[in-house]
Amino acid sequence: KAGVTQTPRYLIKTRGQQVTLSCSPISGHRSVSWYQQTPGQGLQFLFEYFSETQRNKGNFPGRFSGRQFSNSRSEMNVSTLELGDSALYLCASSSDTNNSPLHFGNGTRLTVT
Amino acid sequence: EDKVVQSPLSLVVHEGDTVTLNCSYEVTNFRSLLWYKQEKKAPTFLFMLTSSGIEKKSGRLSSILDKKELFSILNITATQTGDSAIYLCAVGNNNAGNMLTFGGGTRLMVKP
Numbered sequence: 001k002a003g004v005t006q007t008p009r010y011l012i013k014t015r016g017q018q019v020t021l022s023c024s025p026i027s028g029h030r031s032v033s034w035y036q037q038t039p040g041q042g043l044q045f046l047f048e049y050f051s052e053t054q055r056n057k058g059n060f061p062g063r064f065s066g067r068q069f070s071n072s073r074s075e076m077n078v079s080t081l082e083l084g085d086s087a088l089y090l091c092a093s094s095s096d097t098n099n100s101p102l103h104f105g106n107g108t109r110l111t112v113t
Numbered sequence: 114e115d116k117v118v119q120s121p122l123s124l125v126v127h128e129g130d131t132v133t134l135n136c137s138y139e140v141t142n143f144r145s146l147l148w149y150k151q152e153k154k155a156p157t158f159l160f161m162l163t164s165s166g167i168e169k170k171s172g173r174l175s176s177i178l179d180k181k182e183l184f185s186i187l188n189i190t191a192t193q194t195g196d197s198a199i200y201l202c203a204v205g206n207n208n209a210g211n212m213l214t215f216g217g218g219t220r221l222m223v224k225p
Contacts, residue, residue, distance in 0.1 A: 055211075
């Protein structure tokens with residue numbers, strides 16, 4: 001079974017630009033979550049989507065948004081990029097059965113210059 | 114607000130040593146506690162614990178949860194250089210879907 005796939009692996013953007021990251025969950029998984037990982041703050045929850053609906057949202061500004069498609073694939077978008085948005089963005093999927101763990105992708109490394 | 118604290122922050126041991134990593138937590142409506150290993154990119158799932166006192170074991174790794182004292186430990190016996198990684202502890206909340214709150218991690222280095 002293929003794991004969680006994230007594209008692209010690396011991105012370099014300039015302040016003020018916007019970026020879209022993509023995530024394909026494990027086949028059959030309908031829950032997709034996004035996390036930001038930085039050396040200073042660790043892993044922080046951005047949002048979770050289930051059946052195309054945002055189920056939970058973390059404490060990030062409105063510049064961070066996401067969506068989920070009918071095939072469970074998800075995208076997240078960051079607009080008006082800031083230097084502090086440089087991070088590893090991790091996507092995780094879950095089967096959402098009772099107490100099933102999250103399985104993470106390899107992430108997208110975003111560098112904002 | 115849910116909170117997870119891991120200790121120590123970092124640890125250097127030699128191959129063959131046994132290590133114990135600690136995780137304490139505060140959560141409003143406990144669902145589960147999970148351990149992950151992160152080497153380069155993707156955190157890989159190790160254990161999920163939901164009940165106190167039941168040890169989960171996988172090879173040289175084991176973990177146990179104490180829901181009364183709100184902590185968990187991850188033990189690694191006979192460490193190998195391949196165990197070098199960041200070990201992450203996270204808690205799930207019944208009020209928050211699949212959202213996990215992560216601790217800052219313990220960086221383990223195993224020297225030959």
